[in-house]
Amino acid sequence: xxxxxxxxxxxxxxxxxxxxxDAYFGYPITPQTELLEYxxxxxxxxxxxxxxxxxEVAAINMVYGAACAGKRVMTxxxxxxxxLMQEGLSYIxxxxxxxxxxxxxxxxxxxxxxxxxxxxxFQMTRSAGHGDFRPLTLAPATVQEAIDLTGLAFDLAExxxxxxxxLIDGNLGxxxxxxxLPSFRxxxxxxxxxxxxxxxxxxxxxxxxxxxxxxALERHNLNLQKKLAIIAEREQRFAGLYLEDADLxxxxxxSAARVAQNAVEAARARGMAVGLFRPITLSxxxxxxxxxxxxxxxxxxxxxxxxxxxxxxxxLAVAGRAPVRFxxxxxxxxxxxxxxxxxxxxxxxxxxxxxxxxxxxxxxVRR
Amino acid sequence: xxxxxxxxxxxxxxxxxxxHYCPGCTHGIAHRLTAEALEELGILERTIGVASVGCxxxxxxxxxxxxxxxxxxxxxxxxxxxxxxxxxRIIFTxxxxxxxxxxxxxxVLHAAARGEQITVIFINNAIYGxxxxxxxxxxxxxxxxxxxxxxxxxxxxxxxxxVCELVAQxxxxxxxxxxxxxxxxxxxxxxxxxxxxxxxxxxxxxFALVELLSTCPTNWGMTPVDALHWVxxxxxxxxxxxEFKGGER
Amino acid sequence: xxxxxxxVDTERCKGCGLCVxxxxxxxxxxxxxxxxxxxxxxxxxxPDGKCxxxxxxxxxxxxxxxxxxxxxxxxASVSAGGVCALEAAS
Numbered sequence: 237x238x239x240x241x242x243x244x245x246x247x248x249x250x251x252x253x254x255x256x257x258d259a260y261f262g263y264p265i266t267p268q269t270e271l272l273e274y275x276x277x278x279x280x281x282x283x284x285x286x287x288x289x290x291x292e293v294a295a296i297n298m299v300y301g302a303a304c305a306g307k308r309v310m311t312x313x314x315x316x317x318x319x320l321m322q323e324g325l326s327y328i329x330x331x332x333x334x335x336x337x338x339x340x341x342x343x344x345x346x347x348x349x350x351x352x353x354x355x356x357x358f359q360m361t362r363s364a365g366h367g368d369f370r371p372l373t374l375a376p377a378t379v380q381e382a383i384d385l386t387g388l389a390f391d392l393a394e395x396x397x398x399x400x401x402x403l404i405d406g407n408l409g410x411x412x413x414x415x416x417l418p419s420f421r422x423x424x425x426x427x428x429x430x431x432x433x434x435x436x437x438x439x440x441x442x443x444x445x446x447x448x449x450x451x452a453l454e455r456h457n458l459n460l461q462k463k464l465a466i467i468a469e470r471e472q473r474f475a476g477l478y479l480e481d482a483d484l485x486x487x488x489x490x491s492a493a494r495v496a497q498n499a500v501e502a503a504r505a506r507g508m509a510v511g512l513f514r515p516i517t518l519s520x521x522x523x524x525x526x527x528x529x530x531x532x533x534x535x536x537x538x539x540x541x542x543x544x545x546x547x548x549x550x551x552l553a554v555a556g557r558a559p560v561r562f563x564x565x566x567x568x569x570x571x572x573x574x575x576x577x578x579x580x581x582x583x584x585x586x587x588x589x590x591x592x593x594x595x596x597x598x599x600x601v602r603r
Numbered sequence: 604x605x606x607x608x609x610x611x612x613x614x615x616x617x618x619x620x621x622x623h624y625c626p627g628c629t630h631g632i633a634h635r636l637t638a639e640a641l642e643e644l645g646i647l648e649r650t651i652g653v654a655s656v657g658c659x660x661x662x663x664x665x666x667x668x669x670x671x672x673x674x675x676x677x678x679x680x681x682x683x684x685x686x687x688x689x690x691x692r693i694i695f696t697x698x699x700x701x702x703x704x705x706x707x708x709x710x711v712l713h714a715a716a717r718g719e720q721i722t723v724i725f726i727n728n729a730i731y732g733x734x735x736x737x738x739x740x741x742x743x744x745x746x747x748x749x750x751x752x753x754x755x756x757x758x759x760x761x762x763x764x765x766v767c768e769l770v771a772q773x774x775x776x777x778x779x780x781x782x783x784x785x786x787x788x789x790x791x792x793x794x795x796x797x798x799x800x801x802x803x804x805x806x807x808x809x810f811a812l813v814e815l816l817s818t819c820p821t822n823w824g825m826t827p828v829d830a831l832h833w834v835x836x837x838x839x840x841x842x843x844x845x846e847f848k849g850g851e852r
Numbered sequence: 853x854x855x856x857x858x859x860v861d862t863e864r865c866k867g868c869g870l871c872v873x874x875x876x877x878x879x880x881x882x883x884x885x886x887x888x889x890x891x892x893x894x895x896x897x898x899p900d901g902k903c904x905x906x907x908x909x910x911x912x913x914x915x916x917x918x919x920x921x922x923x924x925x926x927x928a929s930v931s932a933g934g935v936c937a938l939e940a941a942s
Contacts, residue, residue, distance in 0.1 A: 259688050285687035289680065290713035297677035297710070301653070301684025304671045309684070327674050432669035432685075434649035434692050440618070442663045444654075444672035604925065610856075611910040611920035622915060626891065627868030631914025787874060787908045820868075827868040 239416045244379050245270035245409040247417070248312075248338055248402065251386035253278055254420045258307035259285035261298035263317060266350040267406035268340035271312045292317035296324030296337075303333035304443045306431030308390055312338035314406075315356050316347065318364075325399055326365030329460070330445025332430075334393035336386075337364075337371075338402045340409040343568035351568020352406035354492060357545035360401045361519040368457055370464055371399040372471065373519040375489040380415040382408060385516070387418060392471065396463060397430070403518060405541065406568075407491040468520035475514040476525075478504060482511025484584055485529060487550050488539040489515045492571060496539045499576035510580055518546070526553035535587035536560045539576055541568075559587045616642040618667045627827020629784040629817040630658060633726055634665050636790070637697070640797040641668065646805065650693040651685055653678040655707075657699035658732040666697075676707025679714035682721040693804055695722040700741040701731045704764045708740075711770065711812070718775025718809040722800045725766060728817040729838060736822030740764040743841045748822070763841050767814050771847035777809030778849035781842060783816035785834040789844070796846070803849065811849070816842060855923040856905020860894045864917035867891035871909035871918065877902040880909050894918070 242250075249271045252260070260279055262272040272288065279286035285302065289295035295311050302309040313321060318339050328335050339360055343353040364371045372392055376382040385402060393400040427433050432441050447453035477497060479485065488496035493514040503510040513529065515522050530536075535558050538547035544562045551560045563579035565571040616638025624630050641647040647668055654662040656675035663670030673681040678696035686694045703711050703725050711723060730748055731737040737750040741763050745754045771779040778800050782793035793815055800811035816838050818830035825833060858880070865887065871880045871894050879898040887893050894917075896903060905922035 259684065261684060287683060287687060287717075290709055293677065294680040294683075294710050294713065297674060297680035298684035298687070300673070300677075301671065301681035301686075302688045303684070304651075304681070305685055305688045307688045309688075323674055324677070331672075432651050432671055433689060434651060435667075435669045436648035440663075440667055440669055442670045442672070444663065444670075446660060446672055605923060606925075607921050607923045609919060610905055610922045611907040611918070613861075613916045613919065617916055621864055621889075624914065626866035626914075627870060628914055631916065632912070635914075635916045787911050790911050827870055828873045831870070831873075 239414045241412050242379055242415045242417070243270060243410065243412045244382055244404065245340065246274045247379050247383050247415055248386050249274040249278065250417055251383040252310050252336070252390070253282065254418050255387040255390045256308045256421050257284065257310055257390075259302040259309045260311065261287045261289050261295040261302070261309070262311050263289050263292045263295050263313065265292075265314045265317045267342055267352070267409050268312045268314050268338065270409070271338060271340070292320040293324070296321035299335050300324055300328055300331070300333065303328065303335045304331070304432050306428040306433070308394070310336040310338065312340065314340050314342045315344045318356065318359065322365035325371070326367050326369070327445050328399050329365065329369040329371065330367060331443050332397040332460070333443070334397050336389045336393050336400050336402065338404070341403065341405040349568050350406065352491065352541065352570075353568045354405055354490060354541040355543070355545070355566075356403070357518065357540070357542060360403050361521070364399065364401065369460055370519050371401045372396065372467060373401040373403050373517065375403045375516060375518050376408065377490055377493045377514060378415070379408070379411065379413045383415055383417060396467060398463070398467070403490070405491055471517055472520050472522040472524055473516035474522035474525050475516060476511065477514075478511040479513060479529060481509055483509040483534045484537060484580060484587070485511045485513050485533045486537045486539055486580065487513045487515070487526070487546070489518060489546060492539050492541050495571050495573055496576055498573035499580055502573060502577050503580050508580065508584060515546070521549040521553070523549075523553045526550065527555065530554045530557040533558055535583055537580060537583045538562045539571070539579070540564045541571055542566065561586070614638045614642050616647050616667050618665055620664045622665055623661060624658065625821040627818065627820045627830065628658070629728070630726060632784045632790060633724065633815050633817065634662065636794045636797055637724060638666050640794060640801055644798065644801055644805065646693045646801065649691070650695065651689070653682045653685070653694065653696040655696065655698040655702040657702050659697055659699055659726065660733070662697045676702050676705070677710055678702070678707065679710040679719070679721065679723060683714055683717070683719050686719060686721050690720070693722070693801065695724060695801070697724045698726065699732065700725070700727045700729065700739045704740040704766050708764070711766070712773065715770045715773040715776040715810045715812065718777070720804050720807060721810060722804050723810070723812040724797065725812060725814040726817045727766070727814050727842065728819040730819050730822050732819045732822055736819070741842070743837050746837070765842060767812065767847045770812050773810070775810050776812065776848055778803040778811040779847040780850060781814040781816070781844050781847065783834055783839065783844055785816065785818070785831040799850070808849070814842070854904045855901055856903040857898070857921050858896050858903065858909060859919045859921075860896070861917040862887050862893035862895075863889070864915045865891060865893035866915060867893055868914060870912040870914065874908050874912050876906060876908060877904065879903050
């Protein structure tokens with residue numbers, strides 16, 4: 237496959253198709269609509285299921301239905317639509333169904349605006365609905381990574397019978413950049429042993445999230461928590477830049493991490509020992525790696541396109557061993573490298589971080 | 604020579620479970636008719652039911668086919684998801700009036716408008732049973748419920764929603780009928796309507812909905828037999844019986 | 853005359869009385885005794901053999917708790933013909 241110029245939303249759509257997407261159900265909302273439009277054309281071409289639902293509420297419940305049949309299924313939306321989907325997301329988590337949900341974040345609260353924002357971090361990492369659960373949340377920073385993580389999202393969803401969120405913002409959804417699509421997967425797996433497809437020659441199967449007896453629901457919840465603990469152990473992912481000698485570590489995800497990277501490079505050019513820690517899984521948050529860095533760095537600076545949400549996870553990981561500062565822009569205002577650089581300089585002054593010689597290291601992805 | 608023949612027995616489409624329904628609740632009749640229809644049409648083993656939220660939330664414990672439980676009102680959307688990926692299976696929803704006519708009115712109307720190849724069984728007992736007897740969108744004027752303690756006053760709480768009449772307006776709806784479970788003759792007609800609705804799906808004709816007027820003796824505060832009379836006297840005048848679309852002419 | 857009888861699954865029965873109300877021959881009653889769930893189950897009390905096995909009790913039963921049997925005299929000459937061979941005893 238050759239590299240081509242691809243738009244984020246469309247790249248995710250095509251990556252999902254190539255990962256074996258059987259069904260898509262969605263509803264138009266900016267800035268994710270190209271994803272729906274692309275699949276409206278492509279899915280029927282491939283004789284796969286596509287429905288433009290009457291609402292996000294209906295869309296997520298169609299996802300729930302198709303997931304009950306053990307199919308690879310996806311929907312996409314943005315803040316207000318994701319809020320409407322939350323009941324369904326909770327049912328998907330409760331019934332342990334595999335499903336992939338793309339959230340192309342925009343500004344909020346309320347109708348907010350359609351500009352790129354990262355204000356749904358809490359919503360998509362803490363729990364994507366009522367009840368005790370967390371989704372598995374992936375946050376790509378480039379179109380290429382969005383493609384790669386889309387394939388991974390389906391694999392993780394299936395492996396863990398789990399709700400997997402692909403969390404991007406309007407910037408990444410709308411931007412075009414060179415990327416390479418994977419080839420079509422030939423996986424067509426058999427109907428899983430838990431899925432419904434008619435009880436011919438076997439006992440009836442029931443898929444529900446209803447456990448009326450408290451003891452039974454507690455057992456179910458403990459099983460869900462056990463699964464989340466396994467995921468937290470195995471699936472933490474991040475990328476690092478200049479972390480080896482960094483006195484100040486900037487922590488940022490998604491498109492904010494790209495802006496932050498420019499600022500980090502500029503700081504390095506000025507002789508500041510600054511590194512970048514970019515979480516790729518937001519849930520589970522890469523606690524282990526960040527905790528490991530906590531004693532070595534003098535300070536941390538979380539940079540987000542919101543009022544400070546991921547910074548809480550940074551603080552949990554750092555656990556008081558170093559100061560944690562925050563810099564963010566709200567309401568969809570584009571954050572510029574210069575202002576992040578100023579925040580870095582300010583943080584270094586405030587936290588008495590010394591500067592040493594710049595050592596340029598290549599970015600590396602760690603699990 | 605004298606021979607004895609069994610002329611009626613419990614359908615194999617029902618599980619052995621005892622129901623949780625109150626004595627005289629006609630959910631049990633609707634379950635039985637559904638099971639009989641699936642069994643007689645030979646489709647029980649390729650049918651997936653979608654249970655809803657309300658008293659019939661445990662329908663999957665009683666009807667012996669694959670089942671999924673849907674969120675309140677969303678059963679037609681869940682059924683849409685299932686049918687679109689399993690087009691050769693028979694998919695039905697079983698929903699009460701709070702579920703279908705109130706919180707889920709959008710889902711059922713749009714499923715009908717899309718002509719989804721699903722069968723909707725709609726139990727209308729004019730009240731929220733599971734939550735303890737609140738006013739439903741189908742409560743007739745004057746009906747006393749826990750949330751209309753002085754009787755439903757249309758000036759303040761509006762008028763009953765007639766689902767069949769609404770759904771029949773949708774071009775995608777192929778068969779729409781309202782039947783009642785208040786006497787043996789109507790129960791037989793209800794069974795026929797359910798069969799027709801499933802046949803509609805088997806033949807790919809489109810969306811089918813059967814509304815069954817039912818009782819809730821407990822929340823209505825009546826004996827089971829009085830409740831059947833109440834269906835005849837108070838519900839049928841508001842919800843006329845018949846085939847609204849796709850029936851025999 | 854066709855003769856019938858019913859068997860009520862007394863543990864399944866909730867004593868709602870719909871079968872009693874609709875029995876055209878008035879031969880279904882609620883028992884004085886209680887079942888394990890505390891209901892008075894329906895029972896056939898038919899000393900005069902009025903039950904015809906019409907199935908109406910089963911049709912209105914919300915618990916699918918009633919099995920219905922019908923007794924026929926069978927003409928030996930046509931007994932191989934399945935249902936058509938069954939003829940009501942005169």
